[in-house]
Amino acid sequence: MGHLEKYDDVLARDPMAAFGLVREWMRTEWRELFAELRERRPVFVTPVFTVVTRFADVTEVLSLEEVFSVRAFGPRLDAALGGAFMLARDGTAMNWREKGLMQYLLDPDDAAEVRAMAGRLADEALDAAAPNGKIEVVHELFRPVALGVCAEYFGFPGPDAATLSRWSRTIIADCFANYLGDPAIQAASVEAGTQMIAHLREQLALRRSGEARSGDVFSRLAATGCDDERILINMAGLPLGFVESAPGAMVEATEQLLLRPEVLSQAVHDDDFDRYVWEALRFNPFFKLLPRICERDHELSGTLIPAGTFVLAAAASAMFDADVLAEPESFRLDRPRHHQLFFGHGHHACVGVHPARVVICEAVRRLLRRPGVHVIEGVARSNGIFPDRFVLGLEA
Ligand code: HEM
Numbered sequence: 001m002g003h004l005e006k007y008d009d010v011l012a013r014d015p016m017a018a019f020g021l022v023r024e025w026m027r028t029e030w031r032e033l034f035a036e037l038r039e040r041r042p043v044f045v046t047p048v049f050t051v052v053t054r055f056a057d058v059t060e061v062l063s064l065e066e067v068f069s070v071r072a073f074g075p076r077l078d079a080a081l082g083g084a085f086m087l088a089r090d091g092t093a094m095n096w097r098e099k100g101l102m103q104y105l106l107d108p109d110d111a112a113e114v115r116a117m118a119g120r121l122a123d124e125a126l127d128a129a130a131p132n133g134k135i136e137v138v139h140e141l142f143r144p145v146a147l148g149v150c151a152e153y154f155g156f157p158g159p160d161a162a163t164l165s166r167w168s169r170t171i172i173a174d175c176f177a178n179y180l181g182d183p184a185i186q187a188a189s190v191e192a193g194t195q196m197i198a199h200l201r202e203q204l205a206l207r208r209s210g211e212a213r214s215g216d217v218f219s220r221l222a223a224t225g226c227d228d229e230r231i232l233i234n235m236a237g238l239p240l241g242f243v244e245s246a247p248g249a250m251v252e253a254t255e256q257l258l259l260r261p262e263v264l265s266q267a268v269h270d271d272d273f274d275r276y277v278w279e280a281l282r283f284n285p286f287f288k289l290l291p292r293i294c295e296r297d298h299e300l301s302g303t304l305i306p307a308g309t310f311v312l313a314a315a316a317s318a319m320f321d322a323d324v325l326a327e328p329e330s331f332r333l334d335r336p337r338h339h340q341l342f343f344g345h346g347h348h349a350c351v352g353v354h355p356a357r358v359v360i361c362e363a364v365r366r367l368l369r370r371p372g373v374h375v376i377e378g379v380a381r382s383n384g385i386f387p388d389r390f391v392l393g394l395e396a
Helices: 003-013 015-028 030-040 055-063 074-081 093-105 108-132 137-154 161-177 183-208 217-222 228-242 245-258 261-267 274-282 353-368
Strands: 043-045 050-052 134-136 289-294 298-300 303-305 310-314 374-382 386-393
Touching (some): 003 015, 003 030, 050 055, 055 298, 093 217, 093 228, 108 134, 108 353, 137 228, 137 245, 137 386, 161 386, 183 217, 228 245, 245 353, 245 386, 261 274
Antiparallel strands (some): 043 050
């Protein structure tokens, strides 16, 4: 029996159990489920949410910010940060202005320098672990690289790396994984955000009193003449955009490459390594679903989505849509960038894409270039989303 038959069967008896089935399949059998949905029910309506699975429909949802808003998580982000943040605002002057400002400050011309920084941080972590003959890559390699880039490039080390790491996980877990709105998780997020903003406020005052560092993103932002509150909130947005998603993508791409030894042995000798990372990530993207609320009735692929519907734009499904991608089940290195949705699409497309791309690829490359890398313990994920443990063997 296919997923849809099982779903329809359970739905007739217990709608909430049917919803639970879909939620579980989206974690564990997403490729099979989405393949069936794209073919048979591309706009899949459940009692709790509607999943949009085809490339054209996913990009339509993400392009129409006035119809499909970020109200699904925006208010939580604002609450954590104690003010408005661009990712929580659709079609506003504030989003337009601040996104433009942050695009300017996260200068694409920094990419080579940021790549070298990520490579150095990765090599330091790998050299430290090599004598043990193994490394737990989430906490000993990928998070330290992301936190190191936060410290050096963004100019935001936090009080210490562990605290910054905890703040970002606590806020992201509420905004993107607290589906049932658990008030304790929400309260923890507000507390973490309040501490983060208070810490940044002290750091801004120190910079203003002459202990300034120059060149990092914090210094650039502080020099813009923006209102202090805007500086603090946009600074807080940097680790929030990065500390979970970059290590998440690094783990998923690494796992997929290790599953393909022939591809991997070719990749490590190829000067154009990055394309292997993006194609590998397509087989398990860190962001599979982008949540939206439908603000007014809208028709997609012949299905009416009523106002008020919680919509999940399945970017992971779109990247397997045979109407757009040639041989989607094959690992191919010639895929054009506009078929990749790892950094979103349209109005809220990722502002950190340039540094993020080079950091992810370089950290993975430095790891996989080491001789004899092999899996000792497979990936363990908390909440089914955040990679928390992945132990690899290294040649000592
Ligand atoms: C330098 C690091 C990063 C920063 C500063 C950053 C920041 C942001 C911000 C501020 C937005 C919202 C833009 C808007 O509302 O207009 C955004 C969107 C997004 N980012 Fe990033 N990000 C970073 C890295 C990443 C990484 C590593 C990934 C995934 C691998 C990622 C995936 C996304 C996605 C999918 C969206 C769209 C969200 C949506 O449409 O709901 N970002 N990012």
